[in-house]
Amino acid sequence: MRNAFVDELCRIARERKDVVLLTGDLGFSVLEKFAEEFPERYFNVGIAEQNMAGMAAGLALSGLTVVTYSIANFAIVRCLEQVRNDICYHGGAVIVVSVGTGVAYGSQGYTHHGIEDMAFTRVLPNMAVIAPGDPVETRHGLRALVERGGPGSLRLGRGGEPVLHDPETFRWTFGKAVPLIAPQSVTFLSTGVILGEVLAAADLLQRQGIAAGVLSMPSVEPLDVEAVIAAARHARLLITVEEHVREGGFGGAVAEIVAGLPAPRARLIRTGIARNTAKIVGDQAFLRRTNGIDAASLAALVEGEMAAFVAVENNT
Amino acid sequence: MNSCASPSDNRVDTADLARRIRKDVLRMVHRTRASHVGSCFSMADMMAVLYGRCLRIDPLHPDAADRDRVVVSKGHAAAAVYATLANRGFFPLEWLDHYTENGGLLAGHASHNVPGIELSTGSLGHGLSVGTGMALAARVQQSERRTFVVLSDGECDEGSIWEAALFAGHHGLDNLTVLVDYNKIQSFGRVADILRLEPFADKWRSFGWAVREVDGHDHAALAETLESLPLSAGQPGVLLCHTVKGKGVSFMEDQMVWHYKSPNDEQLAQALRELENAR
C-alpha cells in the first residue's frame, strides 16, 4: 500500500509541478523514489509534525498541492489543531497521509495505533477522509484527492496488503462506495484495510449457504449516503467493519444515516476496535481476533444473528 | 528520610549491567525481528549508570512515593528499558523472552503497564513535558525526589520539547535532569542533515538550563556528573551525552540501517561474541 502510494504520487508529480511532499522523518525504503526524482519538491521537516502541518498550510495557501507523510497518529492527531485551523478551515490543498493506521503496528503498542483519528477528521470543515481497502483503492484515492483539491486524510496500511481489485478495470468516482458483492439481506460495509477480512468472511458464509453482500467504502467523508440508504432498505442486517474504534468513525457515520430512516430498515451492527483495550499487546492478526473483526469472528457474528432472526420468525 | 533504598545500598557493576542490557536486547530483537537495536545500544550505558548507581529507587517497591522518577521519552528503545529493569529486579528476566508476544505485557514501545515504567512513550516529544510536570509536583509536594528524562536527539525537533524547556528554565526546576542520547542519527538521515541542533548546548543554556557535555559511553564521567546533581542550584540540568548509535557492535555502529534491521543468526552470534570480548 505504501509502495502503491509512492508510485502513484511520483506519477502525479510528473504530471503536476505543484505537488510537494513533506515527511516527518519517516519513509525509509518508501519515499526514496520521490526524493530522488523530485529533490526540489521533497522536504524532510524533521520530527516536528505540528510544524509540518502548519507549513503545509502555508505552502497550500501559496498555491501548491501538499502531501504530508508520517505514521499512524503522528501525521494527524499530533497536529490536530494545525490540521483543523490552518489546513481545513482555510481549505488548503493538503493531503495528510498516515501509514500503518488501525492496528497495523500491532505489538508496537497503543502509541502506534491509529484507531480514533476518523472520529476527529470526518467532522472537520472541507476535509475528505479516505481509507482505501487495498493498493488499487490507494492509487485511486490519492489521485482523486489531488484532483479535488482541498484538505484530505488518506489512511493507509503498513505494507503487504493484498490487491483486491483488478487494477486494469477498476474505476472509482470520488465519494462513492465500491460494490464487491451486490447487497444481500446481510451486507457488510467495510472501510480501509480490513476489507480483506470482510471478503474472507463473506466467503466463509457463502460456504454455509449464507449470501452476504460487501461494499467497500473507502470514502468515509463524504460518505456515499445513497449507497448506505439503498443497502439499509434492501438488507435486514447491515454490519459496518473498520480497524478503528466502533464509535465516532465509519460505523458512527453510517449510524447517523440509518438512524434517520423510516422503518422498515436494516438492523445495524457496528464492529471495530473496542475502546479500553489499549493494554492488550499483540500483533495485528491477534488484535483483529480479540476485537472480533477477523474473518472468522465476522462470519460467526452473522451466523448468530441469522439464527436469531429465524428463531423470531418461527415464533410469530 | 527517603523511603527508597539509598544509592549506596544497591550499586552494581555498571559495565556488567550495560553488557547484560545489550545482550538481552540483542536476543529480544533477534527473536522478534524488531527494529531499534541501534537506538537501544546508544543509551545502554546511560541506563546502566542511572539504574546501576544513581537513582534512588527500590525495585521491590516500584510505586514508593518518594522514588526518583524516570521518563524514557524515546520509547522506541523499549527493549533496552525492559532489559535494564529486568536486570535490576523490577520483574523476572524471564519476561524478556515474551517481548511483544501476543497477550503479553511488554509492548514494542515502553509501556506503563510494566513495573518500573512511569510513562508510556513511543510518540516522540512527550517525555519532557510530563517529566517537567513530575518535577513541578515534587516541588509542590516538597518532596526530595528527582526526575530524570531521557531524550533522543531527533526528538528535539519537536516544539513540545522546547515548550517544556522554557517552563523548566523559567521556574528553575533544579530537581529535573535531562539526558540527551546525542547519537547524531535519526530515522531518515543524520541530525546535521535533517534539522541542525547545533549549537545545541547554547540552545539549552539560553533557555535557562545548566549544561554538561559528556561521553555517553564513559561510565565514570556519567556517574561523576549524575552523583553531583544538581548541575547548578536553581536551574534544570541537561547532560548532552555524546553517543554512537549501535555502540558496542562494530557493524552496527553509526549506521542508520540498524535503526530498522534486526540481526540474523550469524550477526547475532558475532554481536554476542564482540560484547563478550569487550570485557
Ligand SMILES: Cc1ncc(C[n+]2csc(CCOP(=O)(O)OP(=O)(O)O)c2C)c(N)n1
Ligand atoms: C511523534 C513521532 N514522530 C515520528 C516517530 C517515528 N520515529 C520513531 S524513532 C524516530 C527517530 C529516531 O531518531 P532519534 O529520535 O534521534 O532516536 P534514536 O533512535 O536515534 O535514539 C522516528 C521519527 C515517532 N515515534 N513519534
